[in-house]
Amino acid sequence: xxxxxxxxxxxxxxxxxxxxxxxxxxxxxxxxxxxxxxxxxxxxxxxxxxxxxxxxxxxxxxxxxxxxxxxxxxxxxxxxxxxxxxxxxxxxxxxxxxxxxxxxxxxxxxxxxxxxxxxxxxxxxxxxxxxxxxxxxxxxxxxxxxxxxxxxxxxxxxxxxxxxxxxxxxxxxxxxxxxxxxxxxxxxxxxxxxxxxxxxxxxxxxxxxxxxxxxxxxxxxxxxxxxxxxxxxxxxxxxxxxxxxxxxxxxxxxxxxxxxxxxxxxxxxxxxxxxxxxxxxxxxxxxxxxxxxxxxxxxxxxxxxxxxxxxxxxxxxxxxxxxxxxxxxxxxxxxxxxxxxxxxxxxxxxxxxxxxxxxxxxxxxxx
Amino acid sequence: xxxxxxxxxxxxxxxxxxxxxxxxxxxxxxxxxxxxxxxxxxxxxxxxxxxxxxxxxxxxxxxxxxxxxxxxxxxxxxxxxxxxxxxxxxxxxxxxxxxxxxxxxxxxxxxxxxxxxxxxxxxxxxxxxxxxxxxxxxxxxxxxxxxxxxxxxxxxxxxxxxxxxxxxxxxxxxxxxxxxxxxxxxxxxxxxxxxxxxxxxxxxxxxxxxxxxxxxxxxxxxxxxxxxxxxxxxxxxxxxxxxxxxxxxxxxxxx
Ligand SMILES: Nc1ncnc2c1ncn2[C@@H]1O[C@H](COP(=O)(O)OP(=O)(O)OP(=O)(O)O)[C@@H](O)[C@H]1O
Ligand SMILES: [Mg+2]
Numbered sequence: 193x194x195x196x197x198x199x200x201x202x203x204x205x206x207x208x209x210x211x212x213x214x215x216x217x218x219x220x221x222x223x224x225x226x227x228x229x230x231x232x233x234x235x236x237x238x239x240x241x242x243x244x245x246x247x248x249x250x251x252x253x254x255x256x257x258x259x260x261x262x263x264x265x266x267x268x269x270x271x272x273x274x275x276x277x278x279x280x281x282x283x284x285x286x287x288x289x290x291x292x293x294x295x296x297x298x299x300x301x302x303x304x305x306x307x308x309x310x311x312x313x314x315x316x317x318x319x320x321x322x323x324x325x326x327x328x329x330x331x332x333x334x335x336x337x338x339x340x341x342x343x344x345x346x347x348x349x350x351x352x353x354x355x356x357x358x359x360x361x362x363x364x365x366x367x368x369x370x371x372x373x374x375x376x377x378x379x380x381x382x383x384x385x386x387x388x389x390x391x392x393x394x395x396x397x398x399x400x401x402x403x404x405x406x407x408x409x410x411x412x413x414x415x416x417x418x419x420x421x422x423x424x425x426x427x428x429x430x431x432x433x434x435x436x437x438x439x440x441x442x443x444x445x446x447x448x449x450x451x452x453x454x455x456x457x458x459x460x461x462x463x464x465x466x467x468x469x470x471x472x473x474x475x476x477x478x479x480x481x482x483x484x485x486x487x488x489x490x491x492x493x494x495x496x497x498x499x500x501x502x503x504x505x506x507x508x509x510x511x512x513x514x515x516x517x518x519x520x521x522x523x524x525x526x527x528x529x530x531x532x533x534x535x536x537x538x539x540x541x542x543x544x545x546x547x548x549x550x551x552x553x554x555x556x557x558x559x
Numbered sequence: 560x561x562x563x564x565x566x567x568x569x570x571x572x573x574x575x576x577x578x579x580x581x582x583x584x585x586x587x588x589x590x591x592x593x594x595x596x597x598x599x600x601x602x603x604x605x606x607x608x609x610x611x612x613x614x615x616x617x618x619x620x621x622x623x624x625x626x627x628x629x630x631x632x633x634x635x636x637x638x639x640x641x642x643x644x645x646x647x648x649x650x651x652x653x654x655x656x657x658x659x660x661x662x663x664x665x666x667x668x669x670x671x672x673x674x675x676x677x678x679x680x681x682x683x684x685x686x687x688x689x690x691x692x693x694x695x696x697x698x699x700x701x702x703x704x705x706x707x708x709x710x711x712x713x714x715x716x717x718x719x720x721x722x723x724x725x726x727x728x729x730x731x732x733x734x735x736x737x738x739x740x741x742x743x744x745x746x747x748x749x750x751x752x753x754x755x756x757x758x759x760x761x762x763x764x765x766x767x768x769x770x771x772x773x774x775x776x777x778x779x780x781x782x783x784x785x786x787x788x789x790x791x792x793x794x795x796x797x798x799x800x801x802x803x804x805x806x807x808x809x810x811x812x813x814x
Contacts, residue, residue, distance in 0.1 A: 424671050426664040429653075433661045436650035443612050443648045444662040445632040506652045 246499055246511035248550075253518050260525060271528050276403060282524055284404040288411035289469050291516035293487055294494030295418050296462035298512040301495055302422070303455035304435035304504030305359040307348055309367030310463055311485040316374045317341040317467035318477040318484075323378065325388040330396075333388075334468060341464020342457050344370055349456025353449045367488075374479035384476040397472040407469055411513070414462070419509040421458075431455055436505025493540065494519055497547040519543065562624070563588045563755050564609070564724060569618030571604055571779075578604050579615070580779040586724065586757060589750045593770035594759045595799050600776040602759045603645050606728045609757070610642040611635035639722025643730045645759075647713040651702035655694070656681040658701050659716045684715040690741045691734070706733040714742065725749065725756040731765065743769050763799065767792045777802040 264273035272278055293310065300307055307313075321337030348366050352359040385393075399406040422428040433441040434451040441448055470484070471477055477484075498515025500507030519540060526536045562585040571579040579601045586592050594602050607613035611632040620627040622638055649658050656677045664672045665680075681697040689711040694704065701709055710733045717725060727746075731739040746756050746769050760766050766773060773790060775783035775798040782803045783795075797805035 420671070424674070426666050426670050426672055429657055429661065429664055429672065432653055432657070433650050436652050437648070439646075440648040440650050441661065443610075443632070443642075443644060445636055446662045501652075505650065 246508050246514065249498060249511060249518065249547075250514050253514050253521070256518065256521055256525075260521065273524070273528055278524070278528070279403050280400050280405055282527075283520065284408045285398070285473055286524070287517050287520045288407035289466050289473075290487075290490060290494055290520055291411050291513045292414055292462055292466045292469070293491035294498065294512045294516040295414065295509065296459045296466070297491040298495035298498065298500045298507045298509075299418070299422065299431065299462075300455050300459045301492070301500050301502065302435045302504060302507045303431050303452050304438070305349075305352060305452055305455065306363060306492065307345060307456070307459055308360065308363040308488055309344070309348060309370050310491055311488040312367040312370035312374070313341055313344045313460065313463045314467040314470060314484040314487055315477060315479060315481065316344060316370050316377075317464045318471040319374050319378050319383045319479060321468050321471050322383040322385050322388075322477060325385060325393070330388065330390075330393050337468045337471075338461055338464035341462070341467060342460035345456045345460025345463065346453065349453050352456075353452050371480050378479045380479060382476045382478045382481075385471065389472065389475060393472055397469055407473075410465075410469065414465070415509060415513055422507075422509055427451075427454065432505055434504075489544075490519060490540070493544045493547075496544060496551065499551060501551060502548065515547070561588055562586065563590075563622070565621045566609070567619040567621075569605070569608060569615045571601075571608065571613070571615050578779050579608070582618075582776075582779075582781050584774055584781060584784055586755050587771075588755060589753045590755050590772060591746055591750065591770045592755070592757045593766035593773040594757055594776065595761075595763065595766060595773060595795060596776035597799055601779045602776055603728055605776070606642060606644070606726055606757070606759060609635075609724075609726060610640055610644075612642075638724070640724045640726065641717040641721035642726040643710075643713050643717045643728060645728040645732075647709055649701045649709055649713060652700055654698045654700055655685070655704075655712050656697040658712055659684070659719065663720060680719070681715070684719045685711060688718050688741065688745050689714050689734075689738055691738050707735060707738065710734060711738065718745070721754060723754060725754060726759075727756065728759045729761065730758075731760065731762070739765070763792055763795045767795065775799055782806065 260271070260273045263271040264275075268274065297307070297310065317337050317340040320340040321333050324336040325333035348359075348363050351357065351362045351366065355362070395406065397406055397410075422431065430441065430446050430451050431454075433446055434448045438448045441451070494516035495507065495512050496502065496515070497518055498508070498511035498513070500512060500515075522539055522543060523536050526539060565583075565585040567583045569579055569582045570577070582601075582605065584592075594605065596602050604613065608615045608618075608630065611630045611634055614630060620630055627634060627638075650661065653661070656674070659681050660672075660677050665677050666672050678697040685691070685694060685697075691708055691711040694708050694711070701712060704712065710730065714727075714730055717727070725746075731742060734742065743765060746758065749756055758766060758770060767787065770787060772786050773783065773795055774781060775795065777798070783790075783798045783806055785794075794806065794809050797809040799805075801808070
């Protein structure tokens with residue numbers, strides 16, 4: 193790398209420009225860099241997060257949480273938010289699963305693609321996991337479930353990348369195919385975890401630790417890995433480049449096809465993993481069922497609410513996780529307040545549209 | 560002066576349009592070559608072919624007298640060619656640093672980026688070559704920059720990574736006077752490092768000021784290829800505006 197560094201400080205050019213009178217009035221960026229104190233840096237970094245919307249949505253989350261906790265303290269039975277059954281049984285199972293799926297969808301959206309067969313992928317991967325766990329063992333099953341997610345997503349990705357069909361259409365079509373594939377390998381009866389759902393399996397994927405469950409630990413692990421990858425690894429940088437301006441990426445020999453396929457593979461791996469969490473929690477999976485279909489839009493919603501751009505090139509790990517938490521909290525709050533079921537759908541729908549409008553405004557502001 | 564890069568018989572069609580027609584020329588080591596011509600003459604297409612992002616339909620290329628089998632971006636990057644494209648090829652919602660190091664990040668062995676190091680190099684390069692006002696931090700999003708500031712980022716990237724040939728496609732179109740002067744100065748100084756450059760510009764005075772040789776394109780053909788001492792700004796103007804006819808008339812008028 194160092195052999196490419198070409199402009200050191202005492203290059204002739206600088207002497208020429210320094211000789212001009214005007215340069216003396218110019219603010220040099222490297223000086224400014226060195227002289228910024230901690231406060232200025234913090235303000236700058238906040239600005240940086242703000243520009244991506246993660247700060248605003250975190251504030252919304254905190255406000256909502258405060259409201260919930262207050263309501264629950266005032267009326268522990270009327271609004272049982274702080275009840276351990278709710279915290280451990282609902283929140284800490286639902287939020288991590290949606291957050292992991294949101295990260296999957298978000299990573300793909302940053303690369304500029306969608307996968308609407310996410311729900312079908314969950315069904316198929318969960319069935320593969322259950323059947324393998326029942327017939328072989330847990331460890332092979334974990335591998336098989338994740339691998340199934342990756343293969344499904346890579347097939348979708350290959351279709352999108354090599355035919356240049358918009359991913360909306362290609363993956364919508366493929367979602368019927370994968371739903372059918374689930375029925376093909378399992379028949380129409382549900383695949384069920386029986387003897388294989390032993391202590392180890394439960395400990396790994398659904399253990400109750402009082403106020404939280406195993407899923408939350410997985411979310412933290414996956415969140416940290418995703419953050420390191422997206423925001424600190426060169427491959428993550430390429431993902432943003434390809435989603436933000438494919439032509440620019442190509443002009444400096446980043447191969448957009450390869451990067452997009454990588455995004456599909458990561459998406460698939462995360463979906464495969466989430467489907468294991470779902471399978472262990474519910475112990476069974478209905479092939480061809482619509483139970484998992486909601487996840488598709490909810491995952492995209494979590495990403496959008498968390499500040500991920502629908503046009504690619506923008507998004508943060510923190511934002512997506514907060515977005516998923518926000519959606520699940522709203523859903524949970526409506527349940528606790530005993531709102532009729534359709535309220536939940538309605539409310540989540542409105543949240544998504546508001547979030548999308550908000551994102552659009554943020555993008556306008558940054559320009 | 561021995562040739563660094565030679566193109567022979569380059570032809571490029573877009574559908575029925577012949578955008579480049581049998582174009583041949585050489586770029587000497589340490590030479591600054593002006594590539595001139597009217598709008599749509601084929602300059603940018605030629606630039607893209609030389610940078611390996613667009614493939615010619617026909618044509619042979621030699622680098623340091625060795626034939627280049629297939630031109631693509633991987634090859635040209637290995638040869639040390641860097642290009643500032645006319646449509647600056649930046650990603651708006653990435654920071655300046657990430658744009659400059661996009662695809663060529665400084666990383667540790669595991670591929671994790673060394674952000675601090677990249678930020679400080681970015682600040683240094685932006686300060687030293689293009690001297691542009693108003694960029695506050697390498698962490699600024701390119702979307703938040705003015706047109707000229709964004710152009711400065713594209714220039715900084717090419718300047719930082721170039722090793723043997725720097726191609727600039729209208730690099731000063733959005734720059735103010737001082738930044739333009741600084742860049743032109745820089746090109747004349749590149750020569751002493753043995754780095755060649757190709758400058759595409761519509762400002763013939765700029766071209767005349769810094770280029771050792773001028774190539775004028777007209778409707779996809781090369782109509783003029785002269786050294787600076789053998790031409791004048793007037794002749795270049797006539798060639799760009801009126802084509803081959805203009806050159807003939809200019810020479811008849813002068814002699
Ligand atoms: N991708 C493309 N598809 C079809 N035609 C193209 C494409 N790129 C360029 N052209 C055509 O090729 C011709 C030459 O374009 P080019 O961009 O090389 O011109 P130029 O000399 O750089 O002009 P300018 O000075 O305006 O930048 C134009 O007529 C243009 O319409
Ligand atoms: Mg052009």
